[in-house]
Amino acid sequence: MFPLVNRRHFLATLFNGAAGLTLSYQAFGRQLAGTGLTATKINDSFTQISGGGGNSLVLTSPDGLLMVDGTTQEASADLLKLAGNQKIQVLFNTDWYPEHTGSNEAIRRTGARIIAHENTKLWLGGDFYCEWQNRSYKPRPAEALPTETFYTSGKMAFGKEPVEYGHLGQAHTDGDIYVFFPQANILAVGDVLSIGKYPILDYTTGGWIGGLVDATKKLLSIANEETRIVPGSGPIQTRAGLQAESDMLAAMKDRLTKLMKQGMGPKDMIAARPSKDFDEKWGNPELFLSNAYRGMWGHVRELGGIV
Numbered sequence: 196m197f198p199l200v201n202r203r204h205f206l207a208t209l210f211n212g213a214a215g216l217t218l219s220y221q222a223f224g225r226q227l228a229g230t231g232l233t234a235t236k237i238n239d240s241f242t243q244i245s246g247g248g249g250n251s252l253v254l255t256s257p258d259g260l261l262m263v264d265g266t267t268q269e270a271s272a273d274l275l276k277l278a279g280n281q282k283i284q285v286l287f288n289t290d291w292y293p294e295h296t297g298s299n300e301a302i303r304r305t306g307a308r309i310i311a312h313e314n315t316k317l318w319l320g321g322d323f324y325c326e327w328q329n330r331s332y333k334p335r336p337a338e339a340l341p342t343e344t345f346y347t348s349g350k351m352a353f354g355k356e357p358v359e360y361g362h363l364g365q366a367h368t369d370g371d372i373y374v375f376f377p378q379a380n381i382l383a384v385g386d387v388l389s390i391g392k393y394p395i396l397d398y399t400t401g402g403w404i405g406g407l408v409d410a411t412k413k414l415l416s417i418a419n420e421e422t423r424i425v426p427g428s429g430p431i432q433t434r435a436g437l438q439a440e441s442d443m444l445a446a447m448k449d450r451l452t453k454l455m456k457q458g459m460g461p462k463d464m465i466a467a468r469p470s471k472d473f474d475e476k477w478g479n480p481e482l483f484l485s486n487a488y489r490g491m492w493g494h495v496r497e498l499g500g501i502v
Contacts, residue, residue: 230273232266235431237423240356241381247274248294249428252383254376256354259284263374263383264427265298274298275305283307285353287360288341289385289427290368291318291400299339310349311341312362314370318400325399327486363387366410367394369401375417382418383425387411388437390429393470393483394444396490403490404448405497411441443473451487452498461488 232246244251247266251274254261259282266274275283275298286302288295288311296319303309319335348361356376363371367386374383386395387410396402414437418424424432450469459467461484470480477483495501 230276231270232273232277237381237431238379241376241379243425243431244274244277245428246270248297249292249386250425252374252381252425254353254356255281256356258354261285261287261353261356261358262302263287263425264289264295264385265302267294268297268300271298271301275301285310285351287311287372287374287383288315289374289383289387290371291315292368292386292427295385295427296335296339299341300336303338303342308343309341310343310345310360312370312372313344313346314368314401315372316341316344316370318368318370323399325397327397327399327482327489361413363406363410363413365401365403365406367402367407368397369406371402371410373414373417380419380421381423381425382414384414384427384437386427387414388424388426388432388440389477390426390432390436391478393477393480394440396483396486398486398490398493402486403494404444404451404487405491405494408441408444408448411437411444415441439476443477447473447487451484451491452501455488455491455498455501461485464488 232244235243237243240255242253244253247270249264251265252263260278262283262285265271265286283302283305284307286307286309288299288309299309319340321332322334324331346362351358356378359375359377360372363373371385371387387407394407396404396407415434418434418437420434422434424434424437426432447470451464454464454467454469464484465481470484474480491498
């Protein structure tokens with residue numbers, strides 16, 4: 196067992212920009228004193244912070260902090276406490292979900308740039324009803340919106356680290372992005388990669404199974420066997436974990452397309468158990484199958500032979 200450290204000492208070492216990110220307590224997955232957050236050291240510059248609704252990937256450099264995804268609004272104060280005197284310079288939103296964007300207001304008030312796909316900004320500023328959640332979303336305040344958006348891809352440098360980012364199409368949502376740090380070989384992929392449960396196909400905001408197949412293939416073309424992959428929630432993964440999801444999605448797309456061509460609806464599909472050989476790994480498939488069906492109806496021309 197590794198001992199917990201004094202909170203002040205931890206904060207001083209965690210966000211020491213001049214020296215880079217140094218977790219002197221040497222404990223992975225240890226809850227951070229005074230917060231509801233947990234830190235996992237990846238290397239001397241990168242840390243995964245979890246416990247705020249999802250994962251935040253933090254890069255520390257002499258220039259300050261770069262984050263990929265924030266936290267829920269409720270966990271924002273704890274996230275800022277961890278930053279201490281280190282300025283958050285850049286925040287990426289990998290999608291519009293509150294688990295990743297809830298801290299946008301608090302982080303933007305510190306002067307940070309917030310970068311996201313244009314569709315993410317549109318959803319954050321929109322008034323819409325998410326049918327499968329039975330939940331209405333109201334426009335977020337202006338200070339919660341990204342300050343910079345893009346459509347395809349981009350590059351930048353943060354300290355000595357090159358940063359590459361790109362759109363993943365209509366996947367989990369229509370605004371999903373990846374953020375890749377090629378020098379460190381760390382890839383943040385948001386909710387496109389799901390751990391221990393079937394991925395969410397949010398057809399309300401443009402997600403669908405065919406797009407998620409394409410997105411995972413794109414990520415596989417970026418990653419190699421040594422890449423550390425940070426999902427939207429859950430532990431760091433290898434390329435093998437991403438490959439497993441990609442294979443499952445490709446198989447399920449084919450199976451569900453055949454069932455749709457037979458005239459099956461979502462209840463029929465659930466009863467047919469097309470995912471039974473994947474359920475042990477991915478869990479209850481009912482929401483996945485129901486959402487997949489709704490999303491596929493938006494792409495019947497691509498699937499062919501359904502109507």
